[in-house]
Amino acid sequence: MKRPSSDKIAQSVFRAIAFSAIASLLLIAVFILKEGLPFILRYGPLQFLGRSEWDPSQGFYGIYPMIVSSLWITLGAMLIGAPLGVAGAVFLSEFVPKPAVRIIKPAIELLAGIPSVVYGFMGVMVLAPLIRGHLGGPGLSVLAASIILGIMILPTIVSISADAIGAVPNSYREGALALGATRWQAVHLVVLKAARSGILASLILAMGRAVGETMAVIMVAGNTIQFPHGVLDPVRTLTAHIAIEMGAATGMHRQALFATGVVLFVAIMLLNAVATTAIRQKVKRT
Amino acid sequence: MAVAVLGAATLLMLAVLVFIVVFVLDKGLPNITWTFLTRPPEEMGRAGGIFPFLVGSFLLPILAIAIALPLGVGTAVYLCEYTRETRLTRTIRFGTDCLAGIPSILFGLFGLIFFVDILGMGWSLLAGGLTLAIMVLPTIIRTSEEAIRAVPYAYREVSCSMGATCWETVRRVVLPGALPGILTGVMLSVGRCIGETAAVIYTAGSAESGIPTSVFDSVRTLAVHFYLLATEGISTPKAYASAAVLVIAVLLVNLTAYWMMNAFIRKRSR
């Protein structure tokens, strides 16, 4: 198809826009790498990642406990947020009348606008005492952080998944029903599969948010540098580590913190890669 | 049976939402007065009001979305409409997803070093807006992409068969059809901007500098105000009052946006 010149112009414009967006994103990646990579190369990545002691005054920069803690908390947040969120999205899209959805969906997105510090305070004032009273430990723990993060990522998962499910053409549902499926069978065998990519996008964005959340986690996770032996232990995540120590860090200490940022970036890359390939494998098989 | 489980999950979610909102409103509403909403702060926030911070919380997300929306939607349009699915597009998408996971404090530090320092903007609305724009860009790109993809291919075929160019198709058929999905991304991003603290403190500043008269003025948002009041122990009642105002404002913004969008869709389908 020969494109008229107006279309060629539009194409160039969009290409420029796309590249400038990508460029700005690259800028951040470059910035983090520039500040943190030299330290990693100098100190030794295995030392940095594998050591358990962090004591800048003695030159120890091991972030292994923080890596493990971040993984636990992210996993916990996804275990709480993903099922709740997707279930809620399915219910809202398929089984709730439209007028109600018009109020409920914006209301859930309201959760996204609450400052993370407010979530943090709620965690300290309500959630931690609850955990401490019923389950033990100091309350400020992996569990507290997972729950708070799980709640914080709900709007992302619910909204985007609901959109994806709503976008599935009605013909799919009608076809399934015509073949004798129940409403629920039509939903989980046909509609969910069709909305797969949107739901996955929402989960990936949510996971990114969970890994990167700082302020709320600082307030409820306890920030103790140790390995979690159970979900009731106070721990320190990679993000909390950066935020807490950055204010007073100079020289090598500061570089080590940026290096922690690099590790975070690589971690999220790995998580995303695993998630996308796992789903793609599943798609190929069906 | 399965439906009951789904319903229970939804109910649980809504219960959590209601609890959080009630928590904030219960602590904050009693302290909201007309003076609080319209006057500047006094005594570091122990008395007086929050008007300049309301303005800041209003302007900063607008600036951020004004930058991020065209960039994000444009990128999504390019990825979906103007190129084929190649390794490059997959890499771009992967990179966007990864950047969604960068902690807000790193965005703040980046903004501080790049916009405030190197580009010399100082602590300003502009530095804050640019930083927040980059922060929400992944969300807008991804949601726009999903929304554009969701527009049935048949629509495009019909449009092209009637002689429209690619750009006309995008403008008249694809984008309006993708609007609800794009709006979702915008709403989530606005929420993120309004509630963001770390990135904003490092770039837009936290000094009580009054109502900004230019994009180069520093500005304190309500979220930052809550953070400072609560963590420095300045005034807990006023802190929660600020949070309550925030919650109500976000709810109003969301409801208004959806109402406007529904009106737009209704008008188009007539």
Next chain:
Amino acid sequence: MADLVKLPDECRNLDARVVARDGIAVIVHPSCAVTNLTCDQIRDVFNGAIANWKALGGPDAPITVVSREAGSGTRTSMEQIVGGMKLSSGAIIQSSGGTVGETVANDARAIGYLSHGMVNAKIRAVHVNGNACTVENIMTGDYLLVRPIFLMTRKNAPVATQRFLAFILSDAGQAQIKKDGLIPAK
């Protein structure tokens, strides 16, 4: 502005003036049975050597130690005054005085420290070596945990900065500091 007992080496090239003083309150939950702690006890609690309230005359319950982050002025001052403090590895760390206060207010087994101006109805300051954490005791020097508040400027600061400094150190400025709940330098 700095709030350390001893300024770090990096400040050598800056002018430091004491403009106010601030007491550090050691706080516990209002229901806590302990009302007085010696400096040694404080050191041992935060080091982790004393891990149960039993050893301090309280109930048989583990102590939840809450501290500020490394690099915090309050924490560094605490450590410099009490001496020999190496925070136990199991301590909870919060990144601001407000959150320390909130954490202790919601945990009957917690102990922490913050600027005395932040003490509110939800927490209680213990006496240190028999002295209560009051403005009078801080000014007379009876209360031990006090640190100076410095305003730092570059040597040869601009006129406006010098005028501001002069104002703060004047009687009117110091009165304002007192009015805002802090303790004047003199």
